[in-house]
Amino acid sequence: MTPTTLTENIQLTFTDEGFAAFLQTLNEPEWLTEIRKAAWARFKELPWPSNRDEEWMRTDIRLFHLEKFFIPSARGEVATGTPVLADGVDLVGSAASCDGVASGASQFDSAMAEKGVIFGTISELLGEHGELIRKHLFQVVDGLEDRFAALHQATWTSGVFLYVPRNVCVEKPIHTFSTMTDGGCDFSHTLIVLEEGAEATVLAESNNANDAVGLHCGAIEIVVGDRGNLRYVNLQDWSQKVWHFAHQKAVIGQDTNLQWTVGALGSRLAKVNQHVSLRGKRGTCQVNGVMFTENKQHLSYHTLQHHEKPDCTSDFLYKGALQDQSRTVWRGMIKVDVEAQQTDGYQRNDNLLLSSKARADSIPGLEIEADDVRCTHGSTSGRVDEELIFYAQCRGFTRKEAIRAIVTGFFQQVFDRVTIESVREALALAISRRVRDYE
Amino acid sequence: MSDVLKIVDLHVSIGDKEILRGVNLSMTEGETHALMGPNGSGKSTLGLAIMGHPNYKCTQGEILLNGENILELEPNERARAGIFMAFQRPVAIPGVKMADFLRHATTNVRNPDRKEGEDLIPMREFRKEIKANMEQLQMDSEFARRYVNDGFSGGEMKRAEILQLAMLQPKFAILDETDSGLDADAVRLASQSINEIGHNKMGLLIITHHDKLLEHNPPNFTHVILGGRIVETGGKELAEELHAQGYDRIRKQYPEAAKVNDESEAEAEAVV
Ligand SMILES: Nc1ncnc2c1ncn2[C@@H]1O[C@H](COP(=O)(O)OP(=O)(O)OP(=O)(O)O)[C@@H](O)[C@H]1O
Numbered sequence: 001m002t003p004t005t006l007t008e009n010i011q012l013t014f015t016d017e018g019f020a021a022f023l024q025t026l027n028e029p030e031w032l033t034e035i036r037k038a039a040w041a042r043f044k045e046l047p048w049p050s051n052r053d054e055e056w057m058r059t060d061i062r063l064f065h066l067e068k069f070f071i072p073s074a075r076g077e078v079a080t081g082t083p084v085l086a087d088g089v090d091l092v093g094s095a096a097s098c099d100g101v102a103s104g105a106s107q108f109d110s111a112m113a114e115k116g117v118i119f120g121t122i123s124e125l126l127g128e129h130g131e132l133i134r135k136h137l138f139q140v141v142d143g144l145e146d147r148f149a150a151l152h153q154a155t156w157t158s159g160v161f162l163y164v165p166r167n168v169c170v171e172k173p174i175h176t177f178s179t180m181t182d183g184g185c186d187f188s189h190t191l192i193v194l195e196e197g198a199e200a201t202v203l204a205e206s207n208n209a210n211d212a213v214g215l216h217c218g219a220i221e222i223v224v225g226d227r228g229n230l231r232y233v234n235l236q237d238w239s240q241k242v243w244h245f246a247h248q249k250a251v252i253g254q255d256t257n258l259q260w261t262v263g264a265l266g267s268r269l270a271k272v273n274q275h276v277s278l279r280g281k282r283g284t285c286q287v288n289g290v291m292f293t294e295n296k297q298h299l300s301y302h303t304l305q306h307h308e309k310p311d312c313t314s315d316f317l318y319k320g321a322l323q324d325q326s327r328t329v330w331r332g333m334i335k336v337d338v339e340a341q342q343t344d345g346y347q348r349n350d351n352l353l354l355s356s357k358a359r360a361d362s363i364p365g366l367e368i369e370a371d372d373v374r375c376t377h378g379s380t381s382g383r384v385d386e387e388l389i390f391y392a393q394c395r396g397f398t399r400k401e402a403i404r405a406i407v408t409g410f411f412q413q414v415f416d417r418v419t420i421e422s423v424r425e426a427l428a429l430a431i432s433r434r435v436r437d438y439e
Numbered sequence: 440m441s442d443v444l445k446i447v448d449l450h451v452s453i454g455d456k457e458i459l460r461g462v463n464l465s466m467t468e469g470e471t472h473a474l475m476g477p478n479g480s481g482k483s484t485l486g487l488a489i490m491g492h493p494n495y496k497c498t499q500g501e502i503l504l505n506g507e508n509i510l511e512l513e514p515n516e517r518a519r520a521g522i523f524m525a526f527q528r529p530v531a532i533p534g535v536k537m538a539d540f541l542r543h544a545t546t547n548v549r550n551p552d553r554k555e556g557e558d559l560i561p562m563r564e565f566r567k568e569i570k571a572n573m574e575q576l577q578m579d580s581e582f583a584r585r586y587v588n589d590g591f592s593g594g595e596m597k598r599a600e601i602l603q604l605a606m607l608q609p610k611f612a613i614l615d616e617t618d619s620g621l622d623a624d625a626v627r628l629a630s631q632s633i634n635e636i637g638h639n640k641m642g643l644l645i646i647t648h649h650d651k652l653l654e655h656n657p658p659n660f661t662h663v664i665l666g667g668r669i670v671e672t673g674g675k676e677l678a679e680e681l682h683a684q685g686y687d688r689i690r691k692q693y694p695e696a697a698k699v700n701d702e703s704e705a706e707a708e709a710v711v
């Protein structure tokens with residue numbers, strides 16, 4: 001099989017002509033082309049979201065112009081980002097991409113491959129595992145849901161696929177990294193499928209050069225079969241000139257465990273939908289979210305924990321610290337279907353305002369149809385307590401050191417839940433580096 | 440030459456309310472001073488003003504350390520200059536481990552010129568030291584891994600303050616009711632520890648309503664504060680008198696200060 005590569009140095013616009021030319025470069029099976037074409041048609045008929053849409057009321061994208069970008073393709077130059085999650089970690093596999101094009105072949109432990117584990121970029125794997133990919137691709141996220149979802153489904157590149165067969169445990173983590181050049185696009189797609197009783201850990205991260213302009217329009221699809229166990233980490237640390245739009249969804253089965261850690265540090269503006277469907281009895285899902293914003297960043301995260309079956313537990317904790325004039329929007333929803341009795345649902349969002357100009361909006365919500373459930377939600381938002389700063393100063397901390405310690409401590413509750421040391425350390429370091437003085 | 444901490448005609452306001460109305464007090468290294476007075480008389484205010492709490496505005500007077508006015512110094516600069524206060528009500532810092540907090544604190548106080556980001560004192564050395572101090576205070580080693588004052592019992596909090604005193608080894612220490620909220624055994628242990636750590640070494644300003652702490656750390660001087668002013672200074676027999684007989688004599692003898700004290704107490708209650 002010849003790997004499918006994109007033509008270099010030709011910039012395809014997001015137009016009918018550009019899209020048609022893009023399809024030409026792909027050499028994909030018919031079913032996949034159809035998926036892309038349906039999404040392109042949908043993309044054309046939908047308007048951009050506006051402040052009249054509930055989810056976009058607080059998130060203004062009028063300055064976003066798709067015309068300034070080109071359909072993801074290798075642009076002749078390669079950016080080298082700086083991955084941090086895999087530092088000192090013994091990995092079983094890794095994949096990297098730049099501008100939505102794989103940079104080099106993905107790596108994967110052959111012993112794992114022998115056990116039937118599949119890992120690599122989707123384009124690499126389509127030839128050999130086309131039917132398997134077809135069975136799952138765009139089955140979890142709704143690629144026609146809104147204009148960004150449709151845009152992604154039509155023009156995504158550089159997907160990674162992880163498949164772990166029944167009862168196979170991939171003990172060491174898998175690492176994926178995406179970066180972009182200045183002016184580039186990353187439309188990466190992640191598809192993770194764990195069959196019954198399978199286990200894996202995936203560390204995914206994205207970043208690019210400090211001042212680089214860019215666009216990420218992505219999707220993550222996760223399926224965890226009965227008794228499966230997945231730890232998924234997603235660290236978004238794009239430059240503060242990147243637009244970031246993403247739909248991320250997991251569907252988990254009976255007696256499963258999903259631990260999903262989210263680091264939301266980068267981007268100019270981010271709008272992310274994170275959705276977990278608990279689709280089997282006794283599934284448990286823990287989400288650990290860490291947000292840190294500064295300057296004029298605007299991060300909007302919308303979570304949905306959907307209990308479809310009885311006896312499941314979901315526990316979403318997002319903590320944010322906001323510096324300068326930055327802004328976060330967190331909108332959480334616990335949805336409990338009528339048959340999902342004995343649901344234990346928890347959601348919480350705490351924010352620490354490091355400047356009088358920062359603003360955090362928390363909108364927790366419940367939609368409960370079952371009558372025997374326990375669902376709790378809450379949110380807090382406040383400034384760093386001056387009494388704590390004073391106390392630490394009395395012990396010799398400078399004001400800045402005191403604030404840094406207090407802010408890092410504020411996040412510790414989330415870090416304490418994260419079971420992967422390299423992730424805890426990378427997040428703590430990223431945050432303590434960002435904390436400046438308190439205005 | 441011995442270090443001297445001297446407070447001259449200190450006036451302190453919170454908002455526009457004057458709390459301290461001309462306090463004079465001079466302490467030399469190695470001396471123990473008891474500061475006594477009824478609730479609301481201004482004892483904690485004096486301590487917090489010495490440390491430089493931002494809400495406590497010094498409107499008149501000076502605080503001199505070895506002749507130099509420290510009023511313009513940040514609280515951390517005062518700490519690095521060798522002044523310490525054990526808080527009456529320490530605050531919790533969730534997520535910050537006691538050991539990490541103290542290692543950073545100890546490093547800064549021992550190296551007053553340290554710049555942010557420079558190395559902390561070596562872990563091994565620090566561990567050894569904190570362990571020895573914790574053993575002396577009969578603190579479980581688990582304690583160092585807990586978050587600063589977070590969920591501590593009253594007694595644990597006070598012990599943690601003494602641990603910090605032991606680690607930071609200041610020249611002058613204000614101990615604000617470090618014996619309150621402790622059971623009888625714990626008071627004895629705290630009193631003995633303070634004696635070992637600082638008595639006759641540091642300059643101690645002991646604020647207390649009880650007698651045990653002073654029994655183990657007999658004061659060279661006792662100051663009585665009432666209505667934001669030190670109205671009387673004596674030896675350790677003055678502390679003994681107040682413990683035995685309360686403040687009736689003082690109130691009668693200084694009716695004007697007593698009136699100020701009662702008024703501000705009443706006001707504080709009205710606010711509550
Ligand atoms: N933050 C504050 N705002 C307003 N008034 C205050 C504040 N802190 C203290 N005060 C007032 O200042 C006065 C002195 O209080 P301070 O805490 O110094 O008393 P104290 O002598 O330490 O009393 P206690 O023995 O009860 O600890 C009181 O009237 C109190 O109400």
Ligand SMILES: [Mg+2]
Pocket residue numbers: 482483484527615
């Ligand atoms: Mg007091």
